Amino acid sequence: MSATVADVVAARVPERSWRSEARAVKTVCHRDLIRFVGNRAQIMMWLIQPLLFLFVLGSGLQSLSAASTGGVDLKTFIFPGVLCITVVFSAMLSAASLVWDRELGFLRELTIAPVSRTSILLGKCLGGATIAATQGVVVLALAGLVGVPYDPVLVLGAVGLLLLLSFTVTSFGLLVAVQIKQAQTFTAVMQLFVIPMYFVSGALYPVSGLPTWLGVLNRLDPLTYAVDPMRRLVFNHITISDEARRRLDPGVTWFGWHLPAGLEVAMVLVLGLAVLGVAVWKFARTE
Amino acid sequence: MSPSPPAIEVTDLVKSYGDVEAVRGVSFTVPRGEVFGFLGPNGAGKSTTINMLCTLARPTSGAARVGGFDVAGQRDDVRRHIGLDFQDPTLDGHLTAEQNLRVHAELYGIDRAVIGERMRQMLEMVELWDRRDRPVMTFSGGMRRRLEIARGLLHSPRVLFLDEPTIGLDPQTRASIWSYIRALQETEGTTIFMTTHYMDEAELCDRIAIMDRGEIVVLDTPEALKAGVGSDRVVLGTADDAAALVALRERFGIDATVAEGAVTFHVEAGEAFVPRLFAELDVAITSVAVSRPTLDDVFLRHTGSTIRDAETAGAGDQNRLMMRALAGSRR
Ligand SMILES: Nc1ncnc2c1ncn2[C@@H]1O[C@H](COP(=O)(O)OP(=O)(O)OP(=O)(O)O)[C@@H](O)[C@H]1O
Ligand SMILES: [Mg+2]
Numbered sequence: 001m002s003a004t005v006a007d008v009v010a011a012r013v014p015e016r017s018w019r020s021e022a023r024a025v026k027t028v029c030h031r032d033l034i035r036f037v038g039n040r041a042q043i044m045m046w047l048i049q050p051l052l053f054l055f056v057l058g059s060g061l062q063s064l065s066a067a068s069t070g071g072v073d074l075k076t077f078i079f080p081g082v083l084c085i086t087v088v089f090s091a092m093l094s095a096a097s098l099v100w101d102r103e104l105g106f107l108r109e110l111t112i113a114p115v116s117r118t119s120i121l122l123g124k125c126l127g128g129a130t131i132a133a134t135q136g137v138v139v140l141a142l143a144g145l146v147g148v149p150y151d152p153v154l155v156l157g158a159v160g161l162l163l164l165l166s167f168t169v170t171s172f173g174l175l176v177a178v179q180i181k182q183a184q185t186f187t188a189v190m191q192l193f194v195i196p197m198y199f200v201s202g203a204l205y206p207v208s209g210l211p212t213w214l215g216v217l218n219r220l221d222p223l224t225y226a227v228d229p230m231r232r233l234v235f236n237h238i239t240i241s242d243e244a245r246r247r248l249d250p251g252v253t254w255f256g257w258h259l260p261a262g263l264e265v266a267m268v269l270v271l272g273l274a275v276l277g278v279a280v281w282k283f284a285r286t287e
Numbered sequence: 288m289s290p291s292p293p294a295i296e297v298t299d300l301v302k303s304y305g306d307v308e309a310v311r312g313v314s315f316t317v318p319r320g321e322v323f324g325f326l327g328p329n330g331a332g333k334s335t336t337i338n339m340l341c342t343l344a345r346p347t348s349g350a351a352r353v354g355g356f357d358v359a360g361q362r363d364d365v366r367r368h369i370g371l372d373f374q375d376p377t378l379d380g381h382l383t384a385e386q387n388l389r390v391h392a393e394l395y396g397i398d399r400a401v402i403g404e405r406m407r408q409m410l411e412m413v414e415l416w417d418r419r420d421r422p423v424m425t426f427s428g429g430m431r432r433r434l435e436i437a438r439g440l441l442h443s444p445r446v447l448f449l450d451e452p453t454i455g456l457d458p459q460t461r462a463s464i465w466s467y468i469r470a471l472q473e474t475e476g477t478t479i480f481m482t483t484h485y486m487d488e489a490e491l492c493d494r495i496a497i498m499d500r501g502e503i504v505v506l507d508t509p510e511a512l513k514a515g516v517g518s519d520r521v522v523l524g525t526a527d528d529a530a531a532l533v534a535l536r537e538r539f540g541i542d543a544t545v546a547e548g549a550v551t552f553h554v555e556a557g558e559a560f561v562p563r564l565f566a567e568l569d570v571a572i573t574s575v576a577v578s579r580p581t582l583d584d585v586f587l588r589h590t591g592s593t594i595r596d597a598e599t600a601g602a603g604d605q606n607r608l609m610m611r612a613l614a615g616s617r618r
Pocket of ligand 1: 304307308309327328329330331332333334335336374
């Protein structure tokens with residue numbers, strides 16, 4: 001039954017150090033991954049949405065749009081946007097786990113440990129971003145089905161962009177999760193901000209020649225600057241007429257100036273870092 | 288530095304939440320290796336005190352040292368040396384028992400070479416070793432509590448805080464939790480600081496403090512506390528409790544109360560008093576029980592309610608005030 005006096009192994013908790021903080025980040029991240037892998041039903045649910053967009057919406061609207069896509073399959077056209085949507089929703093839902101951790105009490109187990117709150121939040125961010133990017137990669141694997149080639153440069157570039165977007169959106173989700181008290185609020189934020197941001201971003205349509213109000217909103221939407229480089233990358237690797245390319249992949253302009261893809265990527269990265277910084281700061285301040 | 292500082296040293300500790308003074312200046316010392324019980328009605332401030340000792344809440348004023356470290360200035364050192372089981376569960380139901388412990392071990396930076404063995408010993412102690420691969424959401428309430436205790440002990444803390452560790456558990460599980468607590472104290476010299484609402488459990492503590500409305504009203508060994516009440520307790524079943532109260536006051540000058548549906552009062556030499564009662568009380572008596580003072584009596588004396596009354600009153604302060612009003616009007 002119980003251990004006898006003589007052979008009890010005692011543990012010792014070392015002083016806080018960079019090593020122990022790194023271990024905490026890894027542990028928090030690892031736990032989220034264990035939970036993700038164990039939850040197959042949810043993985044399927046999250047994948048259904050991109051599949052619906054790609055194959056149902058893409059195939060359904062094909063007959064309407066064939067004339068104006070210059071021979072490009074609509075599924076091919078929306079593929080980069082669907083990659084982004086997958087990651088955006090998955091990252092938000094992963095970040096929401098922080099709210100559940102708080103509601104179900106587990107967060108107290110994390111916050112009472114002799115590690116900094118920064119490490120806990122970094123672990124959550126790493127875990128959430130990994131989960132989101134993984135789902136993005138699963139959708140990326142479908143490229144062949146929608147006429148996008150498995151070119152190594154395309155695949156590597158797309159994985160990089162998916163990782164970046166996963167990181168930025170997870171950080172944003174964590175900032176929301178740190179601020180709010182109830183799980184319902186998180187759903188409200190999804191409905192009020194994230195879904196509109198997705199529609200405005202141009203994931204499902206070219207961003208040139210929009211009505212002025214939509215054009216302005218589009219340029220203000222951070223997601224625009226993730227969707228655009230993804231689309232450029234994909235379009236670099238498919239065979240398409242110059243004319244169709246100009247129409248379908250016009251690039252984002254500010255007052256007529258074409259933003260380089262590198263700048264767009266940098267903007268998304270800086271935004272992600274800034275948002276994560278604020279989230280860490282807020283999280284560290286709560287009692 | 289003194290060779291062995293006390294496990295817990297509290298001086299004038301105060302915690303206010305806005306207008307609410309949850310803890311109003313408590314002081315006490317718990318030596319190493321002691322099992323210290325913390326009792327009090329709902330809302331007395333027990334959990335708030337624990338939260339301050341565990342560095343989860345900052346004291347409004349006053350000071351506390353746990354395991355030799357200051358809870359305000361040496362938070363990390365305190366955290367490295369305490370184990371904590373909250374009143375509300377903090378396990379991850381989606382992980383297995385073993386995964387929960389492993390996350391804990393990693394967070395506390397325990398040497399990987401000892402994690403496996405330490406984990407096995409703790410799980411064996413709480414008799415969950417066979418279940419280590421099951422998700423915690425399939426566990427019963429008692430099993431979860433045991434797992435939380437195993438987890439709280441995983442990193443060999445100097446002080447283990449248990450906030451109502453046995454609430455809602457069957458007597459058997461409660462008994463085994465107590466056997467773990469004692470085993471632990473013997474093998475590792477761990478100091479236990481626990482809150483409880485069960486008097487039979489308080490009886491098992493080395494010393495207990497009773498807290499009421501943010502203050503410690505009394506602190507001593509269970510024996511000394513019971514001796515302090517002195518007189519015996521008489522519990523009467525009568526045909527008419529209200530009439531019995533009046534008769535007791537008029538004929539014997541005794542202030543009785545109706546607690547848990549029976550007339551209860553205290554007298555010196557209870558056995559000798561019973562014959563007089565039958566001879567002189569003109570209310571029909573259906574049953575009599577005389578007992579030596581218990582911790583219930585101590586609790587009643589110092590807080591004005593029995594622990595069970597306090598329990599059923601619920602956590603709300605309003606309920607608590609109502610209970611007090613009722614208790615008062617009955618006298
Ligand atoms: N975070 C908080 N904000 C405001 N008031 C609080 C907070 N925590 C506790 N209180 C108040 O402090 C008082 C003491 O609460 P505490 O939880 O310490 O009681 P307790 O003795 O643990 O009671 P119980 O037996 O019900 O667990 C209560 O009046 C409670 O409402
Ligand atoms: Mg409490």
